[in-house]
Amino acid sequence: MEWTDILGLVAGICTTVAVVPQIKKAWQTKKVEDVSPVMFSILIIGVFLWTVYGITKKDMPIIVTNGVSLALNGVMLYLMLRYRQK
Amino acid sequence: MEWTDILGLVAGICTTVAVVPQIKKAWQTKKVEDVSPVMFSILIIGVFLWTVYGITKKDMPIIVTNGVSLALNGVMLYLMLRYRQK
Numbered sequence: 001m002e003w004t005d006i007l008g009l010v011a012g013i014c015t016t017v018a019v020v021p022q023i024k025k026a027w028q029t030k031k032v033e034d035v036s037p038v039m040f041s042i043l044i045i046g047v048f049l050w051t052v053y054g055i056t057k058k059d060m061p062i063i064v065t066n067g068v069s070l071a072l073n074g075v076m077l078y079l080m081l082r083y084r085q086k
Numbered sequence: 087m088e089w090t091d092i093l094g095l096v097a098g099i100c101t102t103v104a105v106v107p108q109i110k111k112a113w114q115t116k117k118v119e120d121v122s123p124v125m126f127s128i129l130i131i132g133v134f135l136w137t138v139y140g141i142t143k144k145d146m147p148i149i150v151t152n153g154v155s156l157a158l159n160g161v162m163l164y165l166m167l168r169y170r171q172k
Contacts, residue, residue: 004139004142004143007135007138007139007142008136008139010135011132011133011135011136011138011139012132012136013132014128014129014131014132014135015129015132015133015136016132017128018125018126018128018129018132019125020125021122021124021125021128022121022122022124022125024122025120025122026120029120031119031120032120033117033119033120034111034112034115034117034118034119034120034121035108035120035121036107036108036110036111038107038108039104039105039106039107039108040104042100042103042104042107043100043101043104045100046097046098046099046100046101046102046104047097047101049093049096049097049100050094050097050098050101052093052097053090053093053094053097056090056093057090
């Protein structure tokens, strides 16, 4: 494994798991008022398209990182719909 | 240009510009209480590493999309530090 592979792997882990602290915060406080639902909607479309791109290119790292991102951002969007102010 | 290139391009534009509505919301409301600073810190580390990865691989799309993401997420983190509750 080249050091550039490790660099890409660490970069991919960071951008994939970054949303976890936001999910934790929303889950604990049950407040999402200041979070943009448009941001998460566009992110979900983006990582979905990246996943399709990975499938067409048969590129496993792209499929895995964006597949996980899709799931995590989906959880965040669900929490936002659940906790939003009426 | 292949349709897969267009797919990758649209995917890249989505994941890059997604933070813009969040910046707009924070800018207008001056409230960032429910947004996770840890999320944006990890994102910034991640897109910085992606940019370095792109430079080592001489991959212009990776450099450009992550370079723009780095700047936009930097703006968001700055707004969070500026507007946070004392």
